[in-house]
Amino acid sequence: MRHDGFKPAALHGAVIALLFALNFILPDYHHGLLARILVLAVFAMGYNLLFGYVGLLSLGHAMFFSAGLYGAGLTIYHLGWSVPAAFGTGLVAGAVLALIIGLLALRTTGVAFMIVTLMFAQVFYLSILYFASWTGGDQGLVLQQQQRMLDVGGLSLDLTDPTTRYMAALALFCVVLIATLLVARSAFGRVLVAIRENEERTKMLGYDTFANKLAAVVASGVICAASGAAYALLFGYVGSTLASVQYSILPLLWVLLGGAATTLGPLIGTVFMYYVIDVTSGYTSAYMLVVGIALILLVLYFPKGVLGTIRDRWVRWLP
Amino acid sequence: MAFGPHLLLATLEGLVTSAVLALMALGLSLVFGVMRVVNVAHGEFFMLGAVLAWAVTTTLGGNPALGFLAALVISPLIVGAVALLAERLVLRRLNYNPESTIVATIGLLYIIQQLALTFYGPDARPVAAPFNYRISLPWFGYSGYKLSIIGASALLLLATWFVLTRTRIGLVMRATQYDSETAQAFGIPVDRVYAGVFALGAMLAAVAAVLIVPISQAHYLMGLDPLLLSFIVVIIGGLGSLRGTVVAALLIGVSDGVISVFFSPTLAKIIATLVVAMVLVFRPQGLFGTVRR
Numbered sequence: 001m002r003h004d005g006f007k008p009a010a011l012h013g014a015v016i017a018l019l020f021a022l023n024f025i026l027p028d029y030h031h032g033l034l035a036r037i038l039v040l041a042v043f044a045m046g047y048n049l050l051f052g053y054v055g056l057l058s059l060g061h062a063m064f065f066s067a068g069l070y071g072a073g074l075t076i077y078h079l080g081w082s083v084p085a086a087f088g089t090g091l092v093a094g095a096v097l098a099l100i101i102g103l104l105a106l107r108t109t110g111v112a113f114m115i116v117t118l119m120f121a122q123v124f125y126l127s128i129l130y131f132a133s134w135t136g137g138d139q140g141l142v143l144q145q146q147q148r149m150l151d152v153g154g155l156s157l158d159l160t161d162p163t164t165r166y167m168a169a170l171a172l173f174c175v176v177l178i179a180t181l182l183v184a185r186s187a188f189g190r191v192l193v194a195i196r197e198n199e200e201r202t203k204m205l206g207y208d209t210f211a212n213k214l215a216a217v218v219a220s221g222v223i224c225a226a227s228g229a230a231y232a233l234l235f236g237y238v239g240s241t242l243a244s245v246q247y248s249i250l251p252l253l254w255v256l257l258g259g260a261a262t263t264l265g266p267l268i269g270t271v272f273m274y275y276v277i278d279v280t281s282g283y284t285s286a287y288m289l290v291v292g293i294a295l296i297l298l299v300l301y302f303p304k305g306v307l308g309t310i311r312d313r314w315v316r317w318l319p
Numbered sequence: 320m321a322f323g324p325h326l327l328l329a330t331l332e333g334l335v336t337s338a339v340l341a342l343m344a345l346g347l348s349l350v351f352g353v354m355r356v357v358n359v360a361h362g363e364f365f366m367l368g369a370v371l372a373w374a375v376t377t378t379l380g381g382n383p384a385l386g387f388l389a390a391l392v393i394s395p396l397i398v399g400a401v402a403l404l405a406e407r408l409v410l411r412r413l414n415y416n417p418e419s420t421i422v423a424t425i426g427l428l429y430i431i432q433q434l435a436l437t438f439y440g441p442d443a444r445p446v447a448a449p450f451n452y453r454i455s456l457p458w459f460g461y462s463g464y465k466l467s468i469i470g471a472s473a474l475l476l477l478a479t480w481f482v483l484t485r486t487r488i489g490l491v492m493r494a495t496q497y498d499s500e501t502a503q504a505f506g507i508p509v510d511r512v513y514a515g516v517f518a519l520g521a522m523l524a525a526v527a528a529v530l531i532v533p534i535s536q537a538h539y540l541m542g543l544d545p546l547l548l549s550f551i552v553v554i555i556g557g558l559g560s561l562r563g564t565v566v567a568a569l570l571i572g573v574s575d576g577v578i579s580v581f582f583s584p585t586l587a588k589i590i591a592t593l594v595v596a597m598v599l600v601f602r603p604q605g606l607f608g609t610v611r612r
Binding site for chain 2: 057059104105107108110111112114115116119120122123126127129130245249252256286287288289291292293294295296298299300303
């Protein structure tokens with residue numbers, strides 16, 4: 001099923017170029033919003049790696065996101081570390097947590113996997129509240145501007161500056177997008193899809209499905225942690241709401257909407273849902289209603305999401 | 320207060336929690352057992368029951384006992400109707416696929432929660448207890464109403480046990496739970512059994528909510544904690560086992576009460592959740608293992 005790589009490469013290049021160009025065109029408000037969306041789209045891409053390709057539905061990914069968030073935020077806030085060191089700590093925190101959770105949760109399958117991940121995430125969330133003297137509890141912590149300076153070879157970048165922030169978010173987004181595209185087309189990616197389609201058969205063909213699933217959980221955890229760490233650094237806020245159940249449900253919603261197991265689906269889902277909520281909150285505060293109805297309609301009528309449906313009907317080469 | 324009476328008080332509080340929890344967890348367990356559906360919106364049915372109890376009692380006014388009795392009948396009926404509607408419109412169309420139904424019930428959770436917030440508001444509101452009688456113990460006085468919750472819950476659990484094991488309806492439900500295809504082949508209307516079970520599960524949650532609302536107020540976010548606790552009870556107690564559910568509810572409710580009195584409630588929740596997650600990881604057959612066919 002390997003196609004020539006030109007069309008997908010061109011498509012992704014065009015998307016990246018478009019996002020780059022938007023930096024110069026968008027009005028202030030949407031510029032800031034899109035920076036946030038790009039960071040959260042990374043979260044969705046990390047979720048998609050596990051949910052879309054391996055078919056493991058986790059209800060606890062907020063813990064990986066917040067592992068990065070707090071890994072980066074706490075080291076800056078309490079230890080005064082530099083931005084790269086804090087970001088690295090966030091990634092390591094996400095990787096270690098994902099490894100532990102993966103080793104435990106992958107012993108279960110199906111519904112039990114969802115409940116177990118939900119419970120581990122709840123433990124993580126409650127722990128943040130319990131250690132409120134360190135984490136700031138539900139008030140959260142605010143990182144100051146001077147703590148968020150990125151020094152690159154004599155050049156000092158201010159991550160609170162809108163353009164720098166947008167470019168940093170876009171850079172992270174591009175790295176993760178290209179990484180997921182490569183993974184999706186690699187041998188590893190195809191083993192993951194094989195596990196999703198029929199785990200027993202994959203095992204029979206001689207693949208160690210547990211090791212592959214564990215690798216996917218860790219990769220997914222690291223990507224989500226990267227998104228969380230970037231969120232802390234770029235928006236300067238670290239709080240327990242970002243670790244709550246809701247932030248485990250949102251990436252699921254974004255991925256379902258955009259299309260599971262498509263590389264660009266998470267971005268489309270995140271952009272669309274964010275703007276739907278943004279627009280409706282202008283008329284009503286009932287944004288949870290929108291989320292709820294969207295979830296039910298999606299699962300009833302569009303289980304494959306926007307890009308999944310497009311791929312099935314028209315554009316077969318879509319990665 | 321000395322340690323002994325303090326412990327007694329904590330145990331009594333824990334028993335009240337257990338009584339409510341057992342009813343709610345039984346609803347969750349029935350739905351999962353018969354339909355294989357994990358109903359994430361179960362906590363919202365609980366919340367809806369409490370909010371409707373407030374609505375019924377304030378609309379009727381007058382004698383609190385009459386209002387309460389009316390709420391005890393009307394609120395579960397409305398919640399059951401809502402659940403029935405959700406089952407017909409959404410769950411049935413998903414063919415009860417376990418993963419899709421989880422996503423759908425999450426959607427339902429958000430919808431019910433938002434509607435409650437919009438129409439009921441963000442305030443916690445009390446419902447008057449049907450009677451105010453204090454039983455005076457040597458060390459402290461204790462609300463007679465709280466003790467009557469334990470009694471009412473025990474009666475309802477007995478009634479459910481009777482229906483499940485001694486009546487034709489119970490037989491049909493157990494047959495569907497055991498093997499729905501064979502049940503269908505023997506002429507059991509599996510489709511209608513599913514609808515009934517889902518409504519019944521929601522009604523049990525609503526009854527639990529009406530019983531608890533005089534002592535804990537109605538609030539639109541009140542469903543989440545009982546939902547997690549019910550998951551815990553169902554997992555520890557083992558699936559479809561009424562006795563297991565009751566024993567687990569007693570265990571969780573009383574230990575939650577005692578730990579919360581002597582330690583931080585957050586720590587109690589952390590430990591309980593972690594322990595249960597580990598039970599699920601290392602003894603998955605305890606709950607979900609028996610489901611595989």
